[in-house]
Amino acid sequence: MTTLIRPLALAALFVAVSAFAASELGADERYNAVTDPLTLKECGACHMAFQPQMLPAKSWHLVMDGLSDHFGEDASLPEEPAAKIRAYLTANAADASWWGGRFMRGLDETKGPLRITETPHWIREHSHEVPASAWADPKVKSKANCVACHPRAQQGMYDDD
Template sequence: MTWKTFALAATTTIGLAALGAGMSGVRADDDKGGKRVRPVTDQTVIEECGACHMVFQPAMLPARSWVAVMNGLADHFGENAALSDDKVRAITDYLVANAGDAGGRPNRMVSGIAPGEAPLRISDTPYWVREHRGEVRPGAFEDPRVKSKANCVACHRGAEMGSYDDD
């Protein structure tokens, strides 16, 4: 093999690999820095939300969703997650300030949500559904090692640090 045919073969391989990546759902907007979401830095949010589930990044829901979630803690997806008023206020403020539509600029994770809708679950957003459709076997979420769609870290090991590059 001359170096020219080798270079051609190498280029073709890289091209096919890139095509393969494109077909697995990685889109151009994800290439800018990959699928990374700013992780939570607030200690109260980390402690209180993280006691029961992964500390979800506020950028994954619009502010109106976070307000609805925080107003319903007495029945939080079937769980009593009631908190003192001052903690509810502090956590809501943080979630709203860092929501996916903070500053009136919806990010790619919340832009598909209809204006009148305030989904309570990240897994109900059009972005989440699109990202997992076809890639994850529906039964996978019932696997005892996963248990729930809320358990991002079961598959995305770096999810709590905001890294979703591993899909």
């Protein structure tokens, strides 16, 4: 009996692992695209609407609390749309799901970094691969310009490097 069960269990495990690897969860550097039209419209007016999974909820609260001086610009919004965007961002934040995400690794949640580019995961992913000359390229202009190097960033695809 056991001789029959063991290969079957192994086969089942193999199938499960392969399915995980092929899924969005297992894929390298993929995130859910932003689907909320208001978030896409308002955040996307000045920069790509970054995926909320890249910062913990605490960070998104700080961002939404500080829109009148948003990285050196006034990005104020009326109360109603601001509340809706805040709800979307925090509900989909890096620490919103039980398994957390890559962006939670090594991150001090109590500090709530304001920039995605200050998170340990972002730094890990860019410190070795990206030469200083790439950041200096006028076509890049800013570290917030994901699409300069990740053309499918808006769709949540960052595994093209």
